[in-house]
Amino acid sequence: MGTYAGPVGFPENVLAQDEQVVRHLRPHWLTVLVPTLVGAVVVGGGVVALLVLPDGSVGTVLLCVVLAAVALILLVFVLGPFVRWRSTHYVITTHRVMVRRGVLTKSGKDITLAKITDVSFRQTLLDRMIGAGSLHIESAGDSPDEDLTNVPDSDEVQQLINRLVDEDSRSRRGYGE
Numbered sequence: 326m327g328t329y330a331g332p333v334g335f336p337e338n339v340l341a342q343d344e345q346v347v348r349h350l351r352p353h354w355l356t357v358l359v360p361t362l363v364g365a366v367v368v369g370g371g372v373v374a375l376l377v378l379p380d381g382s383v384g385t386v387l388l389c390v391v392l393a394a395v396a397l398i399l400l401v402f403v404l405g406p407f408v409r410w411r412s413t414h415y416v417i418t419t420h421r422v423m424v425r426r427g428v429l430t431k432s433g434k435d436i437t438l439a440k441i442t443d444v445s446f447r448q449t450l451l452d453r454m455i456g457a458g459s460l461h462i463e464s465a466g467d468s469p470d471e472d473l474t475n476v477p478d479s480d481e482v483q484q485l486i487n488r489l490v491d492e493d494s495r496s497r498r499g500y501g502e
Contacts, residue, residue: 339435341420348485350415352475353457357410364403371395415473417486420493422462424471434471438493440464444486446479462486 340346374391378384408428416423422441425433442465448458458479462471476482 339423340418344418344420346416346418347489348417348482350417350477350482352410352413352415353455353477354410355455355457356475357407360403360406364399367395367398367403415476415482417482417489419489422471422486424473434468436462436464436468436471438486438490439497440466440468441486441490444483444490446476446483448479452479460486 371391375388378387378391409426412426412428414423414425416425421435421437423433423435425431441462443461443463445461445463446458447461452458457475457477460473460476460479460483462473464470473479
């Protein structure tokens with residue numbers, strides 16, 4: 326088995342014996358910035374409600390409603406996106422590009438370097454400002470293309486994958502001679 330001491334949650338047991346991880350990425354951390362800000366505002370609103378709601382039975386009922394709403398908003402709009410971010414892995418190895426997503430329902434896709442026909446990246450103005458972008462990986466065969474979103478340093482990652490594809494192709498031609 327390949328050895329890999331990467332972030333928790335990556336299925337390192339899927340590496341072949343001679344396979345090495347070249348780059349392991351998650352979507353850019355700014356993808357969880359807005360949910361984090363929403364969480365801070367919601368918690369702040371809950372604290373304000375705690376301070377201004379009247380004492381007594383009406384205040385207690387209102388406080389319970391506010392706390393339930395805060396908990397629900399935090400669960401759906403903060404915890405959900407954070408867990409999706411933590412459970413998304415873009416792994417580039419010496420043999421393939423792997424994508425793993427999900428917590429309750431997991432999905433994964435492996436694209437061997439030999440099957441990659443094109444890698445392109447796209448960056449909006451905001452993406453360029455934060456150093457992220459999207460990658461589109463076209464592969465030969467029946468499997469659909471793969472889109473990786475919010476990839477940190479997407480232009481560098483595109484070049485890395487292209488270099489690995491070229492190296493893989495050269496090594497395969499060398500073995501065939």
